[in-house]
Amino acid sequence: MKVAEKVIISTAVTGSVNVPSQSPYLPLSAEEVADSAIGAVEAGSAIVHLHARHPDGRPAYEPEIFKEIVGRITDRTDAVINITTGGSTAMTLEQRLAGAIRVRPELASMNMGSMNFVYSGIADRVTEWRHDWERPYVLNTYSQPFVNTFDKIEETLRALGELGTRFEYECYDIGHLYSLAHFVEKGLARPPLLIQGVFGILGGIGADHDNLEHMVRVADRLFGDDYSFSAFAAGRDQIQFGTHSAWLGGHVRVGLEDSLWIGKGRLAESNAQQVHKIRAVIEDLGKQIATPADARALLALRGAGASTEGSKRI
Numbered sequence: 001m002k003v004a005e006k007v008i009i010s011t012a013v014t015g016s017v018n019v020p021s022q023s024p025y026l027p028l029s030a031e032e033v034a035d036s037a038i039g040a041v042e043a044g045s046a047i048v049h050l051h052a053r054h055p056d057g058r059p060a061y062e063p064e065i066f067k068e069i070v071g072r073i074t075d076r077t078d079a080v081i082n083i084t085t086g087g088s089t090a091m092t093l094e095q096r097l098a099g100a101i102r103v104r105p106e107l108a109s110m111n112m113g114s115m116n117f118v119y120s121g122i123a124d125r126v127t128e129w130r131h132d133w134e135r136p137y138v139l140n141t142y143s144q145p146f147v148n149t150f151d152k153i154e155e156t157l158r159a160l161g162e163l164g165t166r167f168e169y170e171c172y173d174i175g176h177l178y179s180l181a182h183f184v185e186k187g188l189a190r191p192p193l194l195i196q197g198v199f200g201i202l203g204g205i206g207a208d209h210d211n212l213e214h215m216v217r218v219a220d221r222l223f224g225d226d227y228s229f230s231a232f233a234a235g236r237d238q239i240q241f242g243t244h245s246a247w248l249g250g251h252v253r254v255g256l257e258d259s260l261w262i263g264k265g266r267l268a269e270s271n272a273q274q275v276h277k278i279r280a281v282i283e284d285l286g287k288q289i290a291t292p293a294d295a296r297a298l299l300a301l302r303g304a305g306a307s308t309e310g311s312k313r314i
Contacts, residue, residue, distance in 0.1 A: 001220055001229045002192065003249035006290035007282050008298070010047040010168075010196075010230060011040035011271050015257025016059035016088035017119050019134040021126045023260045025269050029055045030065050034072035037079070039272035040255070044279045046295040047080040048073065049109065049168070051087070051257065052099060056131050059088040061095040063102030070103050078292045078304050082107040082168055085156050089117055089146045090137070093155065100160055106301040108160050109196070110153065110167040112176035116203030117146035146203075150179070157188040164302050168230075170196045172204030174218055181222045191226035194299055195219055196253065199241055200234040207233040212244055228298060232258050242278045246285055254278050 013036050014027050027036040030052070037048040050069060052060040070081055083105040087096035100108045120142040129135055157167070167189065169180050183189040197215050200207030205215070212231055219227060231245035232238060232253040238261070242252035254274040262268035262277065279289055296303055 001216060001227060001249060002225050002298075004228065004246075004251055004287070004290075006288045006294050007246050008047060008228075008230065008251040008290040008295045009045045009275055009278060009282075010049055010082065010251070010253040010255075011037065011045040011275055012049040012232075012253060012255030012257035013037045013040065013271055014051050014053060015255070016051050016053075016086075017257065018260055019122065019126075019138060020057040021128065021130045021134055022122065023256070023267050025267060026057070026256055026260065027271075028053045028057045030068040031072065034069045036256075036271045037069075037073050038076050039270055040275045041073075041077040041079040043272040043275035044289050045079065045275050046290045046292045047082050047107065049082040049084065049253070049255065049257070051084050056133070058133055059091070061087055061091055061098050063098050066099035066103050070105070074304070080107055080292050080295050080301060081105040082109060084109050085160070086111050086146075086170070089141060089144055093152050097156060097159060100165065101163070104163045105165055106296070106303070107168055107194075107299070108165050109170050110156060111146070111148045111170045111172075112153065112179045113172065114148045115146050115172055118142055118202040121202070150182075153179070153183065154188060157183060161188070166190075166194075166299060166301055168194045168196050170198055171215070172198045172201055174205065174215060177215065177218050177222055184223070191223070192298070192300055193223060193227035195227050195229050197229065197231040197245075198234075199231065200237055207235075207237040207241065209241075209244055212241060213248070216248060216250070234258050236261060236264075238274070239278060239281065243281050243285075246282050246287060251290075252278055252282070
């Protein structure tokens with residue numbers, strides 16, 4: 001692993017897992033998502049990882065919504081824009097790629113394997129639903145896999161790679177690292193790599209700190225110094241795993257996509273609140289926070305000046 005001299009904070013602003021009935025603070029409309037992302041950047045986040053939603057919270061793929069979100073953010077910040085290609089498990093690959101192809105971001109997420117991505121347990125914790133779509137949506141994940149076959153991974157790498165987009169490789173298990181090594185060998189995944197270790201998702205590797213260190217050891221064997229590592233855990237382990245990743249020399253991810261909480265029994269009121277918390281931890285470890293310019297240099301991104309068609313500056 002390339003040990004971080006400055007720690008990149010990524011913020012996953014809204015995602016497609018959590019639903020409005022869980023928290024009144026989850027950003028939903030394009031304006032809310034953009035404003036929440038801007039707040040996270042002002043708090044110290046160098047990268048914002050973006051999903052889109054309709055105003056009632058349903059996951060969205062329409063390019064126009066992504067364009068509006070990105071335009072608002074790039075008008076007010078120089079943040080690195082990271083667009084999802086995961087979308088939601090209910091979307092087709094064409095739908096999942098639509099926003100990134102339209103916006104042409106510097107960075108896009110790339111899920112490195114098919115898996116059971118289960119969050120049906122949300123239904124056990126919600127007692128009052130705000131919208132009719134929410135309960136069937138989360139329950140369906142118990143029987144519907146998240147499909148990321150090798151042909152779909154290759155299609156995504158080629159389609160966005162031709163646009164100058166680089167990737168954040170999301171690895172939910174150790175086998176996903178070996179899948180990434182396959183695409184490195186084929187020349188479709190090009191170093192320097194950004195590997196995002198994902199822990200605590202039902203169907204993926206558990207939120208066990210030994211698992212985090214094991215993932216780093218395996219990645220070291222496969223990629224040497226040609227990669228940077230970042231980690232997050234879903235839910236209550238979010239800050240602990242960010243702390244551990246930074247202590248190991250890696251980067252961190254927070255955000256309301258991954259956890260709706262700021263402490264035990266306390267809902268986070270914004271993405272910025274989580275950024276402030278992890279930033280304080282990182283600085284207490286004696287480490288510096290990376291700026292967007294620092295992140296671009298480390299990850300070999302093309303730069304904000306050549307950014308996206310989604311920006312209102314274009």
